[in-house]
Amino acid sequence: MVLRSSLILMIALAGIFLKSHRVGESDQAKKEFFTLQAVIQFMDRVHYKPKSLDDELSKHVYKSFLQSIDPAKRFLTQADIDLLTPYELQIDDQISNRSFDFFDLAEKLIAGGISKSGVFYRESMAQDFDIHASPDSLIINSDDRGFAKNDEDLREYWRKLIQYETVVKVHGLKIAQSEDEEMKDESTLIKEARENISENFDEWFKRLKSLRRSDRFEDYLNAITNAYDPHSNYFSPREKENFDLNMNGSYEGIGARLMPEGELTKVTEVIPGGPAWKQKDLEANDFIIKVAQEGEEAKDVRGWRQDDVIGLIRGKKGTKVILTVRKSDDTEREIVIIRDQVVLEEGRAKSLLIRTEEQGAEIGYIRLPKFYFEQDNKPGCAEDIETEVNKLVQEGAQGIILDLRNNGGGSLSEVVDMSGLFIDKGPIVQVKSRERKPYVLEDEDPAVQYQGPLIVLVNHFSASASEIIAAALQDYNRAIIVGGSSTFGKGTVQRFHELDRFIVGNNDLKPLGEVKITTQKFYRVNGGSTQLKGVIPDIVLPSPYNYINAGEKDLDTPLAWSEIEPVDHKQRIMVLPDRQLLASSSKERVNTNPKFQLIEERAQLLKAQEEEKMKYALNLEGYSEEYERREKQSARFEDMYKSDAPLLVRNLEAEITKIEKDETRKANNEDFIKGVSRDLYIEEVLNIMKDMLSQQ
Incomplete structure (x- = not known):
């Protein structure tokens, strides 16, 4: 039965791919279309509870994709959202009609928003302000506030954000210097704080501007798979390689599984037997805010790609990594972990x-x-x-x-x-x-x-x-x-399905990646x-x-x-x-x-x-x-x-x-x-x- 189902699916997908080629179409466009259609077909034919391509699915994809590209609401304005709103109920039709109009516009607007916010950030850094006098406040959690109304509102948000970051950094430096022999005056601390903030945000904007269309296309595919359930995901070839490394064999690091959530990196599991597990301070549901190597300045990793955060945390056995994490009560804590060999067969009974x-x-x-x-x-x-x-x-x-x-x-x-x-x-x-x-x-x-x-x-x-x-x-x-x-x-149970197996011809487009799909449910012996x-x-x-x-x-x-x-x-x-x-x-x-x-x-x-x-x-x-x-x-x-x-x-x-x-x-x-x-x-x-x- 399994073989027969696979053959039916292969024939169905082959039919789609053989019909899909258009003369003069770019390889990138072909690859996006092939990948999207393969994902949709797999979800429809394999998922435990498939969904219709309808307005409900469209609304979820719309909301989820915007959340993934601007989780902290730092780049898009309500004016941008107004341009995207007409597509909220059209994404299902675009998937069926081979149109990427919504994705293309969103990708264009977020790229423009990042450039614009980079200007507002630099303007804010050039301003002087009194860290004692401001009566203003800032809501950090983006779930508790809307998008900036317009460019001026976004500019004001960035002014407040830089002021907040400065206050936080100066406060931290004051605490740190209380144990030092030489006390620094406040103007020196402010200067150091601004330099550190500038270094972090410069690097952050550089990374954001280096994001490729393919990176955001992965977000788009995951917005679609997540409309079915939270455990169904698209994995690019690079992400699947990282996933396999985390599930098999061994590596040198701290022993934690991570996943992106908004602009933050969330700890989903502390691996039994690993350094973090033995150290006991890092917990599932912690959010990693900063990462520092021993003797070096911490890097703010908010908004970083997940594989970049992982690369910063991993390192040679015996070296120290310092994580600044946000706990469930919103307090931030610095955790020092000595890297070691993480053998995933550890943690035995x-x-x-x-x-x-x-x-x-x-x-x-x-x-x-x-x-x-x-x-x-x-x-x-x-x-x-x-x-x-x-x-x-x-x-x-x-x-x-x-x-x-x-x-x-x-x-x-x-x-x-x-x-x-x-x-x-x-x-x-x-x-x-x-x-x-x-x-x-x-x-x-x-x-x-x-x-x-x-x-x-x-x-x-x-x-x-x-x-x-x-x-x-x-x-x-x-x-x-x-x-x-x-x-x-x-x-529920998930299984991986390799998209390349169902491409007829077009080998130059491989690899397309894999999709992890929820295929079964567990039930107790009492039926529940x-x-x-x-x-x-x-x-x-x-x-x-x-x-x-x-x-x-x-x-x-x-x-x-x-x-x-x-x-x-x-x-x-x-x-x-x-x-x-x-x-x-x-x-x-x-x-x-x-x-x-x-x-x-x-x-x-x-x-x-x-x-x-x-x-x-x-x-x-x-x-x-x-x-x-x-x-x-x-x-x-x-x-x-x-x-x-x-x-x-x-x-x-x-x-x-x-x-x-x-x-x-x-x-x-x-x-x-x-x-x-x-x-x-x-x-x-x-x-x-x-x-x-x-x-x-």
């Missing part, structure tokens, strides 16, 4: 035995950072988890905690096998393509590796495969799920999807992300939640204690725990900040006051995740000799034990496990 001082019974703890598959003669994660479970049972563990926090998923086959370690046999997950009946992936092995009490610990960034095992064990009443208000909510809703834990603990936009449901154009028929599932391994009783006891402890109350306060604060339109003062005193207020706020929450009563943690006897023989492993193990021993969430999960054991 590992275990410990833990207990509180009051508990006599030791509980097994397993951390799984990702779902990896068997590769290079190394076992997959299911086999590793089985090994860890067996060792824990042999050393007398009375219960097991499986920690899937921040685990973004991975191998589907591994999660099925892993789920089977805790049940005798049966269905684990249902998978559905758009035009086929769901098929069931089952654990067919009747053997049960562990029959005792089990808790799965998750958070808002537990996604995909993590949600499959959590959902399965919840549906089977085999484990208690503990975490924030929900998991991420990604219940993990899409959007994620997995709702049996016991919900306070989390900073409980009330803010974090998860699949907060992305643009996610696929809807849906349900199908359930499949029969039951287990005879153990009867779980009363969930409501466990949750009630946990809530009593949480309500009297100052650290959890601090986390709840933090969550409410982040919610309020997300809804607030932030205006920044353009005078030093006003900015300093707001900065200090936020820093004091942030300092209050610095240790909120740390337990006041360290847990008693030890390695398994079977691991001690191997750890002692390897200095690197020994150092990593010390960090691992230290982190687990002070983890507030693990402390509460231990208390929940204690309640489970008492009810047996």
Whole structure:
């Protein structure tokens, strides 16, 4: 069936390409048309929920493309938008009619806007202003303001922006010099600030002006694929090469996956086992603002191409890179990371035995950072988890905690096998393509590796495969799920499709790139999807992300939640204690725990900040006051995740000799034990496990 579908698709596309050639047409125009039509055909024939080329799709592409070319609203004016507005409902027709009028005009206007704003920037840099006197303020977040009305309004925006940047830089220099031997006067600091701002913006405008039509055409294609769902994307050959490098093998850097969001670079994942993961300050959802090499001035990377930002961050093992990041509460933090070899096979399952001082019974703890598959003669994660479970049972563990926090998923086959370690046999997950009946992936092995009490610990960034095992064990009443208000909510599968395979002739236009398309959805054995809703834990603990936009449901154009028929599932391994009783006891402890109350306060604060339109003062005193207020706020929450009563943690006897023989492993193990021993969430999960054991 797969071969037949591929042949049908190949014939259909071949027909389009053979008819499409026009005498005298430029190679660039032909390549754009071929690529666009291939993407559209793939999306129509392969995507889980294809869309009609209609006005609704046109509106999304229009909005998304303008957001991608001018995310901070620094170049286009409302007058420009008025010229583009007539095309808002015509893009679907242009795709069908082989017209690029909207794209051509938008590309022309953004190029002109960049040149114009470059002039306004230089005019603003030439002006003198008093950093103490201005009563003005500036809204930085472009979602909270419209486009400049006209050129004069845009000129005024740039004046305010340069004044704001100057105030911020002078404030930073004042803080930095407080530890220096020689204090510089304010006029010197202002001069240094202006020089640094000029250097950053000159380089930024130079990069913007070097952008090619093909770069913006990639944005246009992604605006189209994202109209279907947020995980379907076009990859140019260069971007696919970077993607493959980040997914396979190893490289020297910090160990973080990045993606552009507006004019900023967003951290989407901190790679388990990498330098940033070990250093622990960089987090998913951080935005990278500046990058500095050791001993050099920081470069402001707002508006940079993603591959340029990546190139700046990567470097030789042992060297330092300093990142200035914007956290979820809008505070900026400088993070120093020592680059190292990032081996993407790192981050394997590992275990410990833990207990509180009051508990006599030791509980097994397993951390799984990702779902990896068997590769290079190394076992997959299911086999590793089985090994860890067996060792824990042999050393007398009375219960097991499986920690899937921040685990973004991975191998589907591994999660099925892993789920089977805790049940005798049966269905684990249902998978559905758009035009086929769901098929069931089952654990067919009747053997049960562990029959005792089990808790799965998750958070808002537990996604995909993590949600499959959590959902399965919840549906089977085999484990208690503990975490924030929900998991991420990604219940879809994507596959890459190479566009070149379907070109008949025209080899001079290759390579066209690839398109990643959502082709399937996951469903729980109870029939519900993990899409959007994620997995709702049996016991919900306070989390900073409980009330803010974090998860699949907060992305643009996610696929809807849906349900199908359930499949029969039951287990005879153990009867779980009363969930409501466990949750009630946990809530009593949480309500009297100052650290959890601090986390709840933090969550409410982040919610309020997300809804607030932030205006920044353009005078030093006003900015300093707001900065200090936020820093004091942030300092209050610095240790909120740390337990006041360290847990008693030890390695398994079977691991001690191997750890002692390897200095690197020994150092990593010390960090691992230290982190687990002070983890507030693990402390509460231990208390929940204690309640489970008492009810047996």
